């Protein structure tokens with residue numbers, strides 16, 4: 001379990017983290033989302049014991065990260081933002097060094113090294129300097145170092161940053177697999193990642209938690225949920241045909257692709273068949289009529305912009 005209670009971090013005059021509290025249970029993947037500078041990395045560094053909080057406490061598997069630092073660090077695997085250091089070392093040398101620091105010896109050391117090399121498919125690059133590896137392999141080396149001692153809790157700072165779509169897919173699969181019996185806290189800028197791997201998402205802005213919900217609950221806050229959209233040859237005619245239809249509250253036309261969004265009244269979805277029938281009846285040609293499931297990007301923007309209310 002990972003717990004944060006009223007964490008604060010001040011850098012001079014800047015209050016980078018302003019009272020963040022949460023609890024993540026085993027089996028949960030909590031995604032930390034927020035604009036640049038929101039305080040995500042700072043919070044993660046405090047949980048990992050790399051930075052002392054200005055106020056507040058954090059615990060990893062019940063161990064306070066400050067007063068019981070060694071036990072907390074033993075229980076935690078941490079992937080810092082960016083690539084691992086020691087770029088001149090090979091993965092073999094670097095992971096051997098991490099194993100030594102973690103106090104792994106004998107058969108257990110060999111077993112854990114074999115397990116992570118296999119899990120992260122690192123055998124092909126074992127003796128190449130880390131600096132010369134692709135971004136994907138660098139992230140894998142970082143992940144291997146984070147899970148080498150088989151910790152019950154993981155803090156992963158932007159684990160898929162800079163990876164190509166295939167590598168992202170692979171790393172997300174690995175995180176889901178790791179999360180089965182572990183507690184995972186990860187940060188990301190990628191909204192689709194939240195739906196792909198997170199059981200819960202916390203939106204942070206200006207050092208404060210602005211939302212803490214499941215991805216489905218966040219989607220339900222989108223005004224696009226329950227809307228239908230279509231591409232009409234004549235959008236003005238389409239709007240005129242649908243204006244005043246029961247269950248329809250308004251329209252929005254996308255400036256880029258011209259797609260027309262028809263918004264519902266209240267929580268009941270706009271009836272797709274009735275829309276199709278009405279357009280047919282009025283002779284409005286259209287294609288791509290589809291229901292909308294909501295948009296995380298819109299919810300994220302609304303919650304994190306200055307006007308947003310918590």
Ligand SMILES: Nc1ncnc2c1ncn2[C@@H]1O[C@H](COP(=O)(O)OP(=O)(O)OP(=O)(O)O)[C@@H](O)[C@H]1O
Nearest residue numbers: 011014016034035036037038039040041042043081
């Ligand atoms: N060592 C430091 N000294 C002074 N200010 C810092 C320091 N580290 C971070 N900050 C500032 O604290 C704020 C929060 O930074 P942090 O890196 O935690 O944000 P973040 O949410 O992780 O951002 P990003 O998504 O860009 O990684 C930012 O304004 C940043 O400039």
